[in-house]
Amino acid sequence: MLLNRERANLVMDRHGLDGLVAAFKENIYYLSDYWGSMFLMSRNYTLFAVLPRDESKPASLIMPGTGVYHLEHVPTWMPNVATYITRIDPRKIPERDFEFTTEEVDEDVPLTPFPRREGAVLAERDKQLLNRYAMHRGGAQITASRALANALKEAGLEKARLGFDDPRVLGWMHDLGLDGLQGLDALNIFKEIRMVKSPAEIELIRKAGQMGERVLNAVIDRMEVGMPLDHLADLHAEIAAREGGRSEWIIANIRGLATGNVEANELIKLDSVTSYKQYRGDVGRSVYFGTPTDEMLRRFDAVTRALQIAYDNIRPGVTFKEISALTLKAVHDEGFPGFVIAGPHSVGLEHTDHPVSVGAQMPGHHPLAFEENMVFTLDMPYHEFGWGTTHVEDMIIVRKDGCEPITSMDTALRVKQP
16 A cells, blocks of 8 residues: 555644545545556546545545456555446537546446357456446446545545645536545645655665666666767666556756767766656666766765765755755865755655645745655755766665665765776
8 A cells, every 4th residue: 555644644734624636636645546548648637546534435536447457457545436438329429529427327327348158168368357347337327527426426526625736626626526635736736745755655665765776877888978968868768668557757968068979078867767666766877988087086985975964864854945054065075165956856656756745836935844754855955167077876765763765875086987
């Protein structure tokens, strides 16, 4: 179970919520454990998830009736799988268009329109699929929104105060007659919950981070002078797939630009993000073809020592701002006076897995502190006109008495021969 239920309850209580409604794929997956093909197709608003604050009320996954077969290999813990069917009345199909009926779906209507060959002996997979459809037969609605509204009614939440990651959904519920339903924008409330990871999430992130570092190291091994920087993305994707994950991106640039080819005697920044079962692995390194200058080596040593000072001081309750200031002071004191950026960020289902300023909110609107079982990186990108661009980044778990590394924390400059 991905959901950190204790954390979710705490945050819902903090915001005075009776439940959460997820429309975004990351949040549906987080609440329900379900990940399906509609997410891959970007078919938004075909699935929802509902988490009542009252644990005695049924949590619900809303999904197309024809898609319940996915639950055979990606099950959900949620007890209520609310389905919907779009029915077409043949008498209402004009020459070039059609209309959907608005009547309720009968109990006897199957979730799938697939025919059954008369007299055929059914294979075991046929029987398994028919059994799955039979499990969810009855009670289907005719749209995803109607299925969501019905699920809210079944959970006794039709007049509740709910958090929506997409506030438009609240208006759709009002349009369907749930006039007493109250809600607020919970985009950052979901991220506030997800900042503190469950044990299952930490294991997935650990695999994602360690896989991501292997992928980046393999890319570095295969880099050659003259290779187009664009080609590194192809290598990244190929190696990530071989490792059992996927490439989200790799940012490769020289002197701040991601165009051109790998060059000798130039610092090369690499910022790599991979994923394993949707959880991100985020690692950064720097590469140099040739003989680095003494200044380059001193600066990388300074960053490494400053990062260690930062990690030694991170505890639950210490703020992001305090660690950023400490890291910058340390890196300056260690002999890298020009360094300007040191930013921690939470990592998980998204690269930035903590509340962020949106709309009219100013930066810093959400004061952030480290919490036990948060996974974070301390981003250290640097650019100096006339000198070059560098980056180092590792993944760390916050524990009650300090930090536990996920990746190697080997931030030394990677030196290769041209």
